[in-house]
Amino acid sequence: MVDHEMLQDKPHRTVVRVGDTVRRPMQPWSASVHELLRHLEDIGFAHAPRFLGVDDEGREIVSYVDGESGGAGWAKVVEDDGLVAMAQLLRDYHDAVRGFRPVAADGWAGRTAPPEPGELTCHGDFGPWNLVWHGTRPLAVLDWDYAWPARPIHDVAYALEYVAPFRDDETCVRWLSFPAPPDRRRRLEVFAEAYGLTSTEGLVDAVIAQQEAVWERARLLAGQGCQPQAEWQATGFLATTADRIRWSRDNRRLFE
Incomplete structure (x- = not known):
């Protein structure tokens, strides 16, 4: 067993593995995330780490899930097996939270309003890097910091931005492992069908809408001094994100 392993070492975000646990920095909305993780444990949803408490350094403690994650996730969704499995896992998660009604008063990242009719608690950051993979099978979903109330299509659209993907050819080949x-x-059709959608109508608009919503959330958090969003703003990354939204609008013919 690994006794101590640095998983992420950034000035604003040091994440370490200690034995079979992971210690992560708390956020102002962490109590809401912890309530969500406890709900998933209570109903037997096996694909999320377990919330285990807060240590004496004020870090949240979650269970460690063994497997590949982070940058290794991109290659897992190039072939249909991984793409389909990712969509099915997202549907399983949405089914697991349809009856979840959070009571925590701390709100969520970028949103304090309670869920509206038709919304559920989306993961909010459902990309291949935030899954734990064994081969092309995703076993668990990591990094719940950006969970928030939204319509289920928000998570679907967020995932599609990265797995369709809504990126130019050079990025797909050079950075995202496509040959x-x-x-x-x-690919959009495959993911949508595996998730359980009966039509792809409106999906491109949904992807662009979630890009705009996530960008606005990042700008809001940056204005509040939250990290890494403040750094993204200072380094111009948020401007790059705006360019990606324009690319999606200009190239929607590739997806329709």
């Missing part, structure tokens, strides 16, 4: 520019329309 050649992907058939984005087909």
Whole structure:
């Protein structure tokens, strides 16, 4: 067993593994996330780490899930097996939280309003890097810091931005492990069907809408001095994100 391992070492975010636990910095909205993780444990949802408390350094403690994650996740969704499995896991998660009604008063990242009719607690950051993989099978969902109330299509659209993906050919091949520019329309259809959608109508608009919502959330958190969003603003990363939204609008023909 690994006794101590640095998983992420950034000035604003030091994440360490201690034995079979992970210690992570708290956020102002962490109590809401902890309530969500306790709900998932209570109903037997096996695909999330367990919240185990807060240590004497004020860090949250969650269970460690063994497998590949982070940058290794990109290659897992290039082939259909991983793409389909990711969509099915997202549907399983949404089914697990349809009856969840949080009572924590701390709100969520970028939102304090309670859920509205038709909304559930989305993961909010459902990308291949935040899954724990064994081969092309995702076993668990990590990093729940950006969970928030939204319609389920928000998580679907967020995932599609990265797995269709809504990126140019060079980025797909150079950074996202594709051997050649992907058939984005087909991949969008495969993911949507595996999730359980009966139509892809409106999905491109949904992807662009979630890009805008996530960008606005990042700007809000940056204005509040939260990290890493404040750093993203200072380094121009938020401007790059705005460019990605424009690319999605200009290239929607690739997906429709």
